[in-house]
Amino acid sequence: MLIRYGFEIRMYAMATMLAVLATIVLVLIEAEKNTKRRHLLQFAYAALVALGMLTLYYTIVIWLTHFAYLIWQTVKSKKPILRQEFWLMYILAVLLFTPWLFVAIKQFTNGALAQISEPMTVNNLLGVFSFNLLYKPIWQLDQIFGLLILGFITLFVVLLAKKIKNKQKNTSFLIFMAAGPLLVEILICLVKPMYVERYLVYSAPFLIALIAYLVFETRSKQRYFSMVYLFALVGFGIFNLQQVGNFNFQRMQKPDIREMATRISAISKKENKSNQAGTTELPILTDSPYEAIELGYYLPNNKIYFYAPYEELGGGYAPLNKSEFKIFNEQDLRKFNCVRYVYYDAKMTTILEDAGFSKTKNQDTEHALKYSDFCRK
Structure with a gap:
């Protein structure tokens, strides 16, 4: 997915970059002890959130995931929620976005959204993996590729379960970033069907980061097997992308x-x-x-x-x-x-x-x- 939408002159690549940059800044904020530098980072984060929303409204799934993680960390640390500095970051982000807010509201109410979205069904949830790894919608998977995706999900769950037992902070953050956008998407789709595979392309780096972390943190034999398996899947995906090219799965057309x-x-x-x-x-x-x-x-x-x-x-x-x-x-x-x-x-x-x-x-x-x-x- 990242390769596919990386060569399009559209907002998806830019939105992905902003989501990754903002996430890095958020991590730096948590680690920064110097008050002045932390405030500068907080301003940078707010600006990136606003810029992300101006680039693509659907980056809100990333910002809500960040917000949920900060709330979770605060509750876990037994700190007063309303006294945390992150509220100021999001208030500033909203203020920076406010000049465009009325335009956004009008766009959401005048039929600007494409009529191609779907509910987040189990098939579409599995399609997140099939698109990101094989560049195939779930309904295009034959028996072999279906088993490959099932094998990947099984491997992913096993590795994840092992790391959750350790209760490491890095694992928690990566799980939030990989699963959060999907959960937010599911909640949005309960109100209105809004799923299109490319709307989650900017969450792909976090899923990749979690997979890479799980693989490299496991034991040697499992690590080598996992790496070979994942590289094989991605290799199939790159080959398939080369064959399919710029294909629109909503229109079922290849733009000419x-x-x-x-x-x-x-x-x-x-x-x-x-x-x-x-x-x-x-x-x-x-x-x-x-x-x-x-x-x-x-x-x-x-x-x-x-x-x-x-x-x-x-x-x-x-x-x-x-x-x-x-x-x-x-x-x-x-x-x-x-x-x-x-x-x-x-x-x-x-x-x-x-x-x-x-x-x-x-x-x-x-x-x-x-x-x-x-x-x-």
Whole structure:
């Protein structure tokens, strides 16, 4: 998972880095005896928490895990909870996040969240391990890979049980950091289904750290066996990631935006050469802002329109709400004589036909992302 989302220019890699940095700072705060340096670290932690929330709201599972650990440590030490300094860190983090708070509330209430989330079922819980180790959703595991994951879970539980008996502080913290985000996710999903495998990618380093700690703290023979077993699993995972590539398991599609942009560019050049008098490049029409935004990166000089039959666009699409390239209904298609329709699911085919367009012979429907030229009859 870390490799998969590490090469995407999205917020997941940044969120992972912030979660790890904040966790390191939290550990340093606990160990720091100098008051001035501790206060500086506390300010840094609060800033990282706020920055993490600004980067990705779902990093809250990490901050709640930190908070739960601090509460647990306080109760265990029999100290007064309300007099602890960590309250000031979180109050400061909230204050730093406050300028964005109303925007966040609006986003949570205007349908900005993707409609791809699921409840945290037992299958999805097991999928956390199958994704992180093999880069396979649980429903894709065959008998062999299923047994490998079951073997890993058994090994993990055995090693963990042995370390829990020792009651070491390091073990407690790593258990909190590995299990905490999953438990928070389960609690969130009791209110509303919010699980998507990539939403927990920033908790993966802590699961890896716990596994590594358990392996290297065990006896030599068990350690070597565990290392070989884990490296074999990860090796399978890397190989599978190489084979699958950038695959979207929610849409069950492999994005072909760059390939589509290359095909459109080649077609446009060919059309321009065949027409000596020159030709106006066909406007591109996509099924949604999703395809239009990504195509716009590769085809900056093309006019790319997108279908969005909503009075208002929410979330990440909000800046496109009043875009001149937004196609709201059939009437907005009147300005076109021909369009190059780019689509995954062909949502607009009927709308185009009702508006008086018909499909021409120029099309490519052999890939996940397709295109068809439509012109007025």
